[in-house]
Amino acid sequence: MSARGPSPFVLKTTGYLISTFSVVALGVAAWPGAADADLLPWLILGMVASIVGMACRWTSYFLDKRRAGREQAAARASPPGSRPVPGPV
Numbered sequence: 001m002s003a004r005g006p007s008p009f010v011l012k013t014t015g016y017l018i019s020t021f022s023v024v025a026l027g028v029a030a031w032p033g034a035a036d037a038d039l040l041p042w043l044i045l046g047m048v049a050s051i052v053g054m055a056c057r058w059t060s061y062f063l064d065k066r067r068a069g070r071e072q073a074a075a076r077a078s079p080p081g082s083r084p085v086p087g088p089v
Contacts, residue, residue: 009065016058023050 006014027047034043 009062012058012061016054019054020051023047 024047027043030043031040034040
């Protein structure tokens with residue numbers, strides 16, 4: 001943690017972990033009712049879909065951050081006045 005507070009990476013990661021925990025906690029609470037109503041497969045599918053969606057969003061943030069770091073490094077390594085060619089999107 002810096003003097004300005006936690007980094008955006010730490011905040012996003014913490015937020016996704018909290019969201020994943022909440023999905024699991026709500027699933028545990030709903031499990032008995034879903035099992036009684038034969039909705040257990042839908043409950044499991046919804047929980048998995050939510051967690052996979054959060055993982056995809058976190059991964060895209062991580063990849064964007066890594067790409068931005070590479071572009072900054074390339075810009076610093078370029079001679080003055082030249083523009084680096086952007087990488088694939």
